[in-house]
Amino acid sequence: MVTLTPLEAELLEVAGSVPDPELPVVTLRELGVVRAVHVRDADAVEVELTPTYTGCPAVEAMSVDIERALHAHGVREVSVRTVLSPAWSTDDISAEGRRKLREFGIAPPRVREAAEPVGITLGPTRTRGVDMGAALEPIRCPHCGSADTELLSRFSSTACKALRRCLACREPFDHFKEL
Known part of the structure; x- marks a missing residue:
């Protein structure tokens, strides 16, 4: 540590207090x-930023917003460095972040038992019981x-999310995919 x-x-x-440009609720x-x-x-800092996935288009906006926040805090020289290893995982989203996503109407990624790769299974899209x-x-x-939900599209408004529909209330919603 x-x-x-x-x-x-x-x-x-x-x-860290900078809002995400694509999901400003977190x-x-x-x-x-x-x-x-x-x-x-004395007047220079470097920030390490790991995007949610390689090629994330929001990295530039995040970097500029971080620089702006630190400049406003009195830091004269700020550099933001993209760090790809270790890769970001949905396990990195805090409990508060998950709560905010849910309240905003986005199903947060599910919590995994262990840090293991997320398997992809092609097949039925309904998720009654265990997926x-x-x-x-x-x-x-x-x-x-x-x-009781179903997958409508593996991609939604961003590559990090899938589009689903609830079969009980019939409302569509984004699901932040597990990575």
Whole structure:
């Protein structure tokens, strides 16, 4: 475990408080993409940012927003470095981030038992009970809580989400896919 100086902890909080440009209901810290802040000298910091997936189009906007927030906090020189290893995982989303996604109408990614690869199974799209025999909870509707949902499209408004519909209340909703 890396020990942060009080200044690094403060700057990490500032950088992490930036809203995600695609999901402004959650902060970059809650999403788990701001990994570290390193103080390089009296007026320079480097922020490590891990995108949700390689090629994420929001990385540039996130970087600019982090720079803006740290400049406003009094840091003169800010560099944001994209770090791809270790890769981001939906396991990195905080409990608060998951709660905010659900309240916003997006089914958060399911919590996995262990940090293992997420298998992809092609087949029926309904998710009554346990999804496709996997050890994951069913995808619940963020509107009514029903586990009786179906996949409409493996991709939604962003590549990180799938489009689903609840078969109980008939409302469509995004599901933040497990990665």
